[in-house]
Amino acid sequence: MPDEQTVTQREGAPTAPSRTPSGTGLELKSLTKRFGDEVVAVDDINLHIAHGEYVVLLGPSGCGKTTTLRMIGGHEEPTSGDIVLDGQSLLGLTPDKRPTTTVFQHFALFPHRSVRENVEFGPKMHGISKAERREKAMTALDMVGLGAMSDRKPSALSGGQQQRVALARVLVMEPKALLLDEPLGDLDRLLRLRMRVELRALQRQLGLMFIHVTHDQEEALSVGDRIVVMHEGRIEQVADPFTISNLPENVRVASFMGDNNIFEGTVTSHEGGRVSIDGGDAQLRALAAESDARVGQQAVVSVRAAAVQVGEDARDANGPNQLLGQIEVVEYLGDLVKLHLAAAGRRLVAKVPGDRFPEFRGREGSSVQLSWKEEDVRLLRA
Amino acid sequence: MSGSSGPEGRPGLHVEEIVEAEQVVGERAQEEVALGEKERTGARGRRALTTAAWTAPGAVWLLFFLFAPVLMIVLVSFWTRTVSGFEAVWTLENYEFLFDSNVYWDQLWNSFWHSLVIVALALVLGYPVAYFLAISVTSLRYQIALFIIALAPFWTSYLIRAVAWIPMMGRRGALNTALQEVGLIGEPLDILLFSDFAVTVAMLQLYILFMVAPIFFMLAQIDRSSLEAARDLGANAFKTFREVILPQSMPGVVIGSIFVFILTMGEFATVRIIGGGTVSSVGTIVQTQVASVQFPQAAASAVFLVLAMVLGVFVLLRFSNLREEL
Numbered sequence: 001m002p003d004e005q006t007v008t009q010r011e012g013a014p015t016a017p018s019r020t021p022s023g024t025g026l027e028l029k030s031l032t033k034r035f036g037d038e039v040v041a042v043d044d045i046n047l048h049i050a051h052g053e054y055v056v057l058l059g060p061s062g063c064g065k066t067t068t069l070r071m072i073g074g075h076e077e078p079t080s081g082d083i084v085l086d087g088q089s090l091l092g093l094t095p096d097k098r099p100t101t102t103v104f105q106h107f108a109l110f111p112h113r114s115v116r117e118n119v120e121f122g123p124k125m126h127g128i129s130k131a132e133r134r135e136k137a138m139t140a141l142d143m144v145g146l147g148a149m150s151d152r153k154p155s156a157l158s159g160g161q162q163q164r165v166a167l168a169r170v171l172v173m174e175p176k177a178l179l180l181d182e183p184l185g186d187l188d189r190l191l192r193l194r195m196r197v198e199l200r201a202l203q204r205q206l207g208l209m210f211i212h213v214t215h216d217q218e219e220a221l222s223v224g225d226r227i228v229v230m231h232e233g234r235i236e237q238v239a240d241p242f243t244i245s246n247l248p249e250n251v252r253v254a255s256f257m258g259d260n261n262i263f264e265g266t267v268t269s270h271e272g273g274r275v276s277i278d279g280g281d282a283q284l285r286a287l288a289a290e291s292d293a294r295v296g297q298q299a300v301v302s303v304r305a306a307a308v309q310v311g312e313d314a315r316d317a318n319g320p321n322q323l324l325g326q327i328e329v330v331e332y333l334g335d336l337v338k339l340h341l342a343a344a345g346r347r348l349v350a351k352v353p354g355d356r357f358p359e360f361r362g363r364e365g366s367s368v369q370l371s372w373k374e375e376d377v378r379l380l381r382a
Numbered sequence: 383m384s385g386s387s388g389p390e391g392r393p394g395l396h397v398e399e400i401v402e403a404e405q406v407v408g409e410r411a412q413e414e415v416a417l418g419e420k421e422r423t424g425a426r427g428r429r430a431l432t433t434a435a436w437t438a439p440g441a442v443w444l445l446f447f448l449f450a451p452v453l454m455i456v457l458v459s460f461w462t463r464t465v466s467g468f469e470a471v472w473t474l475e476n477y478e479f480l481f482d483s484n485v486y487w488d489q490l491w492n493s494f495w496h497s498l499v500i501v502a503l504a505l506v507l508g509y510p511v512a513y514f515l516a517i518s519v520t521s522l523r524y525q526i527a528l529f530i531i532a533l534a535p536f537w538t539s540y541l542i543r544a545v546a547w548i549p550m551m552g553r554r555g556a557l558n559t560a561l562q563e564v565g566l567i568g569e570p571l572d573i574l575l576f577s578d579f580a581v582t583v584a585m586l587q588l589y590i591l592f593m594v595a596p597i598f599f600m601l602a603q604i605d606r607s608s609l610e611a612a613r614d615l616g617a618n619a620f621k622t623f624r625e626v627i628l629p630q631s632m633p634g635v636v637i638g639s640i641f642v643f644i645l646t647m648g649e650f651a652t653v654r655i656i657g658g659g660t661v662s663s664v665g666t667i668v669q670t671q672v673a674s675v676q677f678p679q680a681a682a683s684a685v686f687l688v689l690a691m692v693l694g695v696f697v698l699l700r701f702s703n704l705r706e707e708l
Contacts, residue, residue, distance in 0.1 A: 075610055095613040102614045108607035112629045121625070125616035173615060 031081035043233035059230035281344030286377035307376035308350035459681035516601030576658035593638035600634030
């Protein structure tokens with residue numbers, strides 16, 4: 001995986017993340033949180049996060065990602081299960097007693113204190129002397145490029161600057177784990193794109209454990225070493241960004257990550273490592289092991305929008321992994337063109353390079369030939 | 383991120399990139415400034431006129447009902463008393479009389495301290511109420527319901543509430559009777575009515591809401607996640623209160639204190655009703671002088687009452703920079 005390489009590359013640096021042996025790091029054990037009798041916000045989660053790892057909890061709102069983060073930070077008590085950091089349970093410890101700090105979604109700066117006093121707050125609470133905490137605060141502020149604004153009140157800063165004060169305020173604490181709750185949610189798009197790169201770089205340089213909660217797929221893919229996809233309080237898949245994006249394990253991950261075309265059908269044959277699936281109007285062929293699909297079984301497969309090839313040449317539209325589609329909407333997104341298509345009684349999405357836009361401009365309503373390779377057909381668990 | 387593994391190897395965000403990212407924000411702000419300047423030069427007169435129009439009713443109101451009466455009081459305090467009122471003949475007699483009167487100065491001093499004590503009690507008793515309403519109650523619906531209940535005493539007139547103390551607290555009032563029935567006391571307590579104590583308690587009950595309300599509104603504005611952030615950064619519950627909640631509620635504390643101080647300092651009705659004839663205040667002195675048609679004398683007494691209030695407000699304002707914090 002490309003990410004693993006990046007990690008090992010940096011091991012020479014003094015602050016490089018050290019992949020720690022088991023026993024250290026953060027361990028969530030059967031973590032469960034119920035609100036009242038009805039609502040199970042987090043349902044029996046097991047997860048290990050190593051020091052120096054950037055993990056993203058990703059999912060739609062209400063999937064339990066924020067509750068999980070809040071339980072790690074001590075802002076919510078689990079109903080059952082355990083949270084263990086470096087062999088020690090954090091249960092029962094109030095947030096001020098935990099070696100974790102949180103960047104809150106709306107920054108949660110202290111409006112009555114200057115930028116520097118905001119950053120000094122943590123060290124002050126830990127009884128660090130005035131001179132020392134001032135120095136720490138200024139170092140942290142320089143780190144985020146705000147040294148010159150230390151005397152301003154937070155209200156005099158832009159959103160991006162406030163975000164950086166919030167970061168400096170937790171970095172100065174030198175926590176064992178940095179928890180980020182939708183940290184970029186309040187920023188406008190341009191700043192968000194910039195800040196996620198900054199976050200990634202910062203995490204690499206500090207070698208800290210970052211746990212980042214977001215509902216934004218692209219953001220998750222951009223920053224994470226590993227992504228934990230959550231749905232209704234459960235973990236659906238834990239994997240590196242490449243795997244999450246290209247090899248979703250089940251329907252929920254495939255549909256949440258977006259731009260996956262999902263087909264359902266019956267397995268009609270299975271020979272030589274290939275399965276054929278009869279999806280009614282669509283015939284699919286995929287590579288799969290014997291154990292994954294048996295003849296006669298129902299199967300769900302997904303094809304990434306980027307794997308769909310769009311051409312004009314009228315080949316046999318009824319062959320496996322081929323469909324005749326009608327263009328409904330042509331969406332030009334700069335470096336790519338997203339085609340929204342109707343084919344075989346369903347909606348499909350295809351992505352083609354942006355330079356092909358002239359070819360499709362104004363072509364709504366016309367038919368195109370769609371095809372994809374059998375290795376791009378991913379057999380999903382239901 | 384070319385600089386991320388640079389020779390210094392110092393962790394950090396890169397200023398050039400930040401500057402670049404902030405440029406959009408900056409440009410937008412510049413446009414706004416440019417717009418603002420255009421508007422200022424073009425329509426400055428019209429805007430000034432609009433501002434004046436909006437402030438006019440308030441200004442007229444203040445002029446007639448605050449500045450004019452105060453000016454009148456100051457003038458009258460230098461005029462001569464006649465049998466039926468006063469005439470516009472300059473004199474310092476009223477002040478001479480005042481400076482000779484030990485009773486007046488004792489009373490002014492008493493009222494001043496009394497008011498400060500009530501402010502302190504209202505703060506000590508009112509802050510927890512405001513805190514409970516604003517911070518502890520997390521449901522907005524309960525918050526509003528409880529606040530309306532707290533306001534309930536204001537549904538009746540202030541005088542009725544003061545008068546209601548008599549059947550409640552009198553020698554044969556509800557409280558004394560109940561205490562006797564339970565057997566906690568043998569003889570009725572005289573202190574509950576027509577006493578300094580009774581006046582203090584009654585004023586506290588009548589005015590505590592003027593303390594609770596401003597504190598409540600300041601506390602309700604505090605971002606709850608900033609409290610979580612404080613806990614997260616190592617503050618325990620007490621330090622979170624001292625370092626984050628209390629400073630942010632100070633404007634409410636000061637405004638509430640000014641309300642209670644001003645209102646109790648000039649009090650005479652409660653003193654009359656609850657205190658009976660046994661308790662007096664600067665307010666009752668002024669009222670007695672007015673009742674006996676000694677307007678210039680009353681005016682002179684009132685001038686020093688106002689000065690004492692201004693002094694009190696000035697002291698209270700030292701505790702918070704309202705203009706900056708509100």
